[in-house]
Amino acid sequence: MDFTAGGRFEVRITPSDVGKRVSVRRIAEIVDGRPVFADAVGVLTSWDEGVLVVTRRDGASVRIAESSLVAGKIVPAAPARRGARAPRATARELQESASRCWPARETARLGGWTLRAAGGFTRRANSVLPLGDPGVPLAEAAARTARWYGDRGLPAYVQVTTGGEDSDETLAQALVGMGWTAEGHALLCTAPLAPIADLPGAEAVRLSREADGGWLDRYHRTGASGDVASKVLGGGPSVWFAAVPADGDPAVTGPAAIGRCVVDGRFASFGAVEVAPDHRRRGLAGAVMAALARKALDEGASGAYLQVETGNEAARALYDSMGFTPHHAYHYQRGPLSAEG
Known part of the structure; x- marks a missing residue:
């Protein structure tokens, strides 16, 4: 891959390019004092807290430390084959995409949770997307979430996925035990x-x-x-x-x-x-x-x-x-x- 411009590596991607197809090069390891590079091509699906995730065409995800990145660029999307099946994706990948495609106006992080707000316009843009551990006990996370939304004059919502390997059913049951109620049931198709x-x-x-x-x-x-x-x-x-x-x-x-x-x-x-x-x-x-x-x-x-x-x-x-x-x-x-x- 030709990453160079004027004979030098350049990182020409930023977190604002999430959702685009990119080609990146990183230092995979150091052998005998010299760097060994590895390349990845795919969709830049996230760039948070110093870690990039590139999802390849086969659905496999590659996590890349920002500190190891030596080159990166946006590349044109490969033409889709007519009649091809929909690519495989996990529920998490699709929910992350849905969040990018329906973006909140304001976000905040609580461990692996993303708190989203957009003046009350739709539940998706005004709810928590829980993609990991919040980093604090659940009762505290729920209380912090309620305060964050309350400060904005909004009800507190947590979006939970049910069914499949990415299920949030345990989280949903725990929230019910704390007095939270389920609403807005939907399917992603x-x-x-x-x-x-x-x-x-x-x-x-x-x-x-x-x-x-x-x-x-x-x-x-x-x-x-x-x-x-x-x-x-x-x-x-x-x-x-x-x-x-x-x-x-x-x-x-x-x-x-x-x-x-x-x-x-x-x-x-x-x-x-x-x-x-x-x-x-x-x-x-x-x-x-x-x-x-x-x-x-x-x-x-x-x-x-x-x-x-x-x-x-x-x-x-x-x-x-x-x-x-x-x-x-x-x-x-x-x-x-x-x-x-």
């Missing part, structure tokens, strides 16, 4: 990307890097959190917004359908797919997904994922028809009201 790109109607969809006023008006979650919502929606490694014009329909204000996709290495995260009531059952949701999937394929992704609430049968039926299958379940544990005051 995955699918190969290429078949979605082949759905009809993509030609009628307009894509943009930014969500305009019409797009935000159509999105039902924006509400009073307009400014914060715009920042969360616009954050992520490679964000695309889709809209289908209403073609002058006087009964529809704004676009007839919208959607959002964030390309994050091997995966594309889909969400905010909504269709105006008078334009439903016309294939517009599929058209939006197809247009976004084509863009994601162009950027090297081969897998897709999305989140859907377990009780939303209509959405689940739609996504089932597109090839999405459940990967894992998750929900939120909400702190007791007395702890929020």
Whole structure:
């Protein structure tokens, strides 16, 4: 690999490049007083507390001490093979990606926990992502979490994964024992990307890097959190917004359908797919997904994922028809009201 510029190694990546495909070189060991180098190519999935994690195409992760890094650069994503299966990933990897693709406006670390806040706009951006030991006894971690969110006028939530090797079920049970309650049950579903790109109607969809006023008006979650919502929606490694014009329909204000996709290495995260009531059952949701999937394929992704609430049968039926299958379940544990005051 050619890392050099002017005959010298250069580290040309930073923590802001998390989610991008990179090539890095590090000192693996010292033999007879001389460094032995090792290289890794993959998606930079995290860069925290002096440690980088690069996830290779086969799903294996390489942990690299920042102090051992001697060179690094962003590399173009390899074109995805049409018809390829969705790449394998653990629940943790997908939840980390989902957090990057729906980024909070403020974060704090408590050991292996990441506390996220965004003015109350969605539970995902205003909850703890527990990816390890908090570094203190659980009762203390729960109390600190409640205070952190209480200082921001927010309820305390912890997002927990259920099922599979990355299950947080033990944590969930412990929080229940402390008076926390479960809500917001959902599934994270995955699918190969290429078949979605082949759905009809993509030609009628307009894509943009930014969500305009019409797009935000159509999105039902924006509400009073307009400014914060715009920042969360616009954050992520490679964000695309889709809209289908209403073609002058006087009964529809704004676009007839919208959607959002964030390309994050091997995966594309889909969400905010909504269709105006008078334009439903016309294939517009599929058209939006197809247009976004084509863009994601162009950027090297081969897998897709999305989140859907377990009780939303209509959405689940739609996504089932597109090839999405459940990967894992998750929900939120909400702190007791007395702890929020």
